[in-house]
Amino acid sequence: MTEVRVRTDPHPPAPRDAGLAARTSALAAESTSRHPRSPWPRRLRSVGKHVALVLLAVAMIYPLIWLLVSSIKPSELIFRDVSIIPTQVDLTNYTEGWNALLHPFGHYMLNSAIVVLGSLVGNLVACSMAAYAFARLEFRGRRVWFAIMLMSIMLPIHVVIVPQYVLFSQLGWINTFLPLIVPKLLATDAFFVFLMVQFFRGIPRELDEAARLDGCGHGRIYLRIMMPLAMPALATTAIFTFIWTWNDFFSQLIFLTNPDMYTAPIALRTFIDATGQSSWGPMFAMSIVSILPIFLVFLLGQKYLVKGIATTGIK
Template sequence: MTNGITSAAAAPPSDITKRSLPASIAIHTLLILGSLLMLYPLLWMVSASVRPENEIFSSTSLIPSSIDFSSYLRGWTGLDITFGRFFWNSLVISVLTVIGNVVACSLAAYAFARLRFAGRNFWFAIMLGTLMIPYHVTLIPQYVLFLNLGWVNTILPLVVPKFLASDAFFIFLMVQFFRGIPRELDEAAMMDGCSAWRIYWKIMLPLSLPVLATAAIFSFIWTWDDFFGPLIYLNDMNTYTIQLGLRTFVDSTSASDWGGLFAMSTLTLVPVFLFFLFFQRLLIEGIATTGMKR
């Protein structure tokens, strides 16, 4: 047994590399094929956005026979309201949602992770329990509440709850991250006369940039792609988000503008891609280190 272990340990690195090379090639081949399979619909949509209208569904090829950007112009200005209005509405709602989630959820998470108060574990369990409640269960009570407040057909139902720490997932995520920060930092700050608020602002937040970026990215993407919420609360076309704007290109009673739909769908991916590109390092770090002791 000892000789077997010794011979395996003494094997040249080149032999180990040769044995693992076929497996590595097979794994990477499967990953590449899977990636191409997942990317094909996206690439086809981009290709269809620059095709003439009569050629969109005539081929599954990714290379168009001719380039035509008229779909972008038609999609941007073809409605009663320019598509830029929908972009602006989505941007305002998404940015406010990000700010609300990051600020409110970090405060709630700091209280659960660092402060001592009566019933802390009980309220934390209640908060986790809300994750198990389907959104549709609370939809009607929320709608009635916002209707009585006169908020329907405004962005308030989509934004105000975010400033009240309504996303339990982000609270839980931040609690796990905050618990990984050594308490000795809090104790040292208290000895220097720092209050709980100052510890949160000067110590916890600067050390928690990865998890804050993770919450910001997910909040932005989920809000930017949200269709159901705006569909319920926004009735005026001037308040439509991009998802509701895209729906206007498809009409069951008349001809649908597929070229305009694909063109505007392509444009709606740009902000999400850029947002993720700038914060991907913090996102990966936040997910990888959440819950780890440092």
């Protein structure tokens, strides 16, 4: 028989891929040793971003700081000394401003609180019910009515204010709070309806089906399932309604002409007379007083506001 011998090489050649990887690693190590990465560019970019954000924040809050400082300055120094470090402190602007008008300024803040409370209840109840109907109920023309509702967002208030004034004047509602509260009970704020519709659409329909198996109708589903789950959207609606209604000047000026019915924004306007003269110190002081409720509401509700905006529209 013929013996076949197989020669084995104790050092077989390395695969081409392994050699290429080794050379690449060596070149990378050599490049790193020649040009080490420095953390300074990254740190400089971070510092630059923070400095820009701080400067932007200061620019945004400077008018508010100037208003606060001017409210404790004597009236003759408000525009003569525009620095934010007062040389003289005079707190009489607050006492004079509080009692400068026909009623104490608290009377006008109470009127604003009544309008805000009525608007809050109206938007939370009516807008949530309309949103539930658009999100869960099946009825003829639902998409058409939803499109009409969305188009109403684009209508400026100046277009509808004249027909509203004529209607409310015929009803005898001028110089009452009814023109400012009753429309909210009819879900006229389409923005909040759209906000809640997007939130309700993100709630699984399996919850509705499970509730129907337990014998729940639409009313109980709305009250016991939708409303507890929609707390972020409701909080967002409440905060925006409070801020917008408290700061509303145009509508309240149109429908409230009796000084006894003035709200805080209109009362601030009365510090300026027809000749352009103004008690700047008392007016700035009462402006700070009228801002405090908005600041407190935003401070306490910021968490719910961010959560409501972040979760709205998530499917």
